[in-house]
Amino acid sequence: MEKKTLWELYTPEQMEQMKQVNATYKFCLDNGKTERECVRTSVAMAEKAGYINLADCIRSGRKLSTGDKVYAHYNEKSMVLYHIGKAPLEEGMNILGAHIDSPRIDIKQNPLYEDSGFAYLDTHYYGGIKKYQWVTIPLAIHGVIAKKDGSVIDVVIGEKTEDPVFTVTDLLIHLAGDQMQKTAATVVEGEKLDLLVGSIPLNDTEKDAVKENVLKILMDQYGIEEDDFLSAELELVPAEKARDLGFDRSMLLAYGQDDRICAFTSLMAMLELEDVPERTCCCLLVDKEEIGSVGASGMQSAFFENMTAELLELCGCTNPLALRRTLQNSKMLSSDVSAGFDPLYGEAFEKKNAAFLGNGLVFNKFTGSRGKSGSNDANAEYIAKLRKVMDDNGIRFQTAELGRVDVGGGGTIAWIMAKFGMEVIDSGLAVLCMHAPMEVSSQADIYEGVRGYKAFLKDMR
Numbered sequence: 001m002e003k004k005t006l007w008e009l010y011t012p013e014q015m016e017q018m019k020q021v022n023a024t025y026k027f028c029l030d031n032g033k034t035e036r037e038c039v040r041t042s043v044a045m046a047e048k049a050g051y052i053n054l055a056d057c058i059r060s061g062r063k064l065s066t067g068d069k070v071y072a073h074y075n076e077k078s079m080v081l082y083h084i085g086k087a088p089l090e091e092g093m094n095i096l097g098a099h100i101d102s103p104r105i106d107i108k109q110n111p112l113y114e115d116s117g118f119a120y121l122d123t124h125y126y127g128g129i130k131k132y133q134w135v136t137i138p139l140a141i142h143g144v145i146a147k148k149d150g151s152v153i154d155v156v157i158g159e160k161t162e163d164p165v166f167t168v169t170d171l172l173i174h175l176a177g178d179q180m181q182k183t184a185a186t187v188v189e190g191e192k193l194d195l196l197v198g199s200i201p202l203n204d205t206e207k208d209a210v211k212e213n214v215l216k217i218l219m220d221q222y223g224i225e226e227d228d229f230l231s232a233e234l235e236l237v238p239a240e241k242a243r244d245l246g247f248d249r250s251m252l253l254a255y256g257q258d259d260r261i262c263a264f265t266s267l268m269a270m271l272e273l274e275d276v277p278e279r280t281c282c283c284l285l286v287d288k289e290e291i292g293s294v295g296a297s298g299m300q301s302a303f304f305e306n307m308t309a310e311l312l313e314l315c316g317c318t319n320p321l322a323l324r325r326t327l328q329n330s331k332m333l334s335s336d337v338s339a340g341f342d343p344l345y346g347e348a349f350e351k352k353n354a355a356f357l358g359n360g361l362v363f364n365k366f367t368g369s370r371g372k373s374g375s376n377d378a379n380a381e382y383i384a385k386l387r388k389v390m391d392d393n394g395i396r397f398q399t400a401e402l403g404r405v406d407v408g409g410g411g412t413i414a415w416i417m418a419k420f421g422m423e424v425i426d427s428g429l430a431v432l433c434m435h436a437p438m439e440v441s442s443q444a445d446i447y448e449g450v451r452g453y454k455a456f457l458k459d460m461r
Helices: 010-033 033-050 056-060 209-222 224-230 256-270 303-312 321-330 343-348 379-393 412-419 443-457
Strands: 071-074 078-083 093-099 104-117 118-125 139-146 152-158 193-196 231-239 243-245 251-254 280-286 331-335 359-366 398-400 423-429 439-442
Touching: 010 033, 010 256, 010 443, 033 078, 033 139, 033 256, 033 280, 056 071, 056 303, 071 243, 071 303, 078 256, 093 256, 093 443, 104 139, 104 193, 104 209, 104 224, 118 209, 118 443, 139 224, 193 209, 224 231, 251 443, 256 280, 256 331, 256 423, 256 439, 256 443, 280 303, 303 321, 331 359, 331 412, 331 443, 343 359, 359 379, 379 423, 379 443, 412 423, 439 443
Parallel strands: 093 280, 093 331, 331 423, 359 398
Antiparallel strands: 071 078, 078 280, 104 118, 104 231, 118 193, 139 152, 139 231, 243 251, 251 439, 359 423
């Protein structure tokens, strides 16, 4: 017998709570289209909920104790929050982990050029994308430009109604005979994802007049010189807001839901904890998962270990083994999106082990590809504990794999955290059109995700 969906189970009160959760989630998506914006949005929400900056505690030597709530971030690209529980830290934490970077197109360091009366910005795509999906759609520029005087200019162009937008062009169908014979992987090449940004020449300029006019606009309106691109981080993202999808408004269409659907629901669950938890709770939001979790703000960096060591020090845990014990005794949900079953492409899934929209949290015992390569394969005992926590709290969950065996695969940050010896499982929420400019999720799953993550934080032992 088929299980009922969440839509058939929720009470009128839960339906109202679901609307409120999704309103917050849409706000987060619209204000967090880059990792920096995600951290800024999360910091504002955390401080409103009573969290204080761990860096301030370190500078002042303020001691921390049961019930205290602190956060830390690395260059506005990764963030961790701690809610100190009643049990000693060395007994472990309950950790929610997700990533806040999403597939996109980045602007190169020497980007601006002119060709045949058009000005362009040269680009390099980030993460796994179908390049043909990113042409002829309205794009916005988000990011920062760091100047030599130490100032940093925040850039968001294309989100306001009065802003210009930008686009990547494509070849018209009438001349695309050769192009249409190419495979999807090559029909649009990476070097042809350049951004169209202008076409009016600057008066009385003999060379690169359109480029010079763009530079004049950048200087007049934003105080940006051409050399400033050298120390800039500029990202191209869809110039679209999160929107309700369907006549029944049951779904959500938005950019960046991989993996901000897990990041923001984890954050909301963390901030909703009202009572002092039994075990210290932690929410970890990291950068660069889409390119291997590398770099100083990725999960493979020492950021999380360093911040946890600082936390232990301020809590009076000076034993040199305290950090190792804390991490080894921790339990974690490594939350990343699961591929939602799409009946139009059902051949890519094994239906009995697929994730369905509207059916709640998804637990993946293993991810990886083909022969479980690159997978963190959670043990049965840990899954049994998770089942009990979810069932005791009335949380709807499902289990899944990422498509049919030998079709594809993927992973999360779970394998990195498992190196500490902690119990970790891949989890998350189901999404359609993963890695596309706009992705689809279920509003019921978003609400159930918050409920499930909160239950894990409170009751996992």
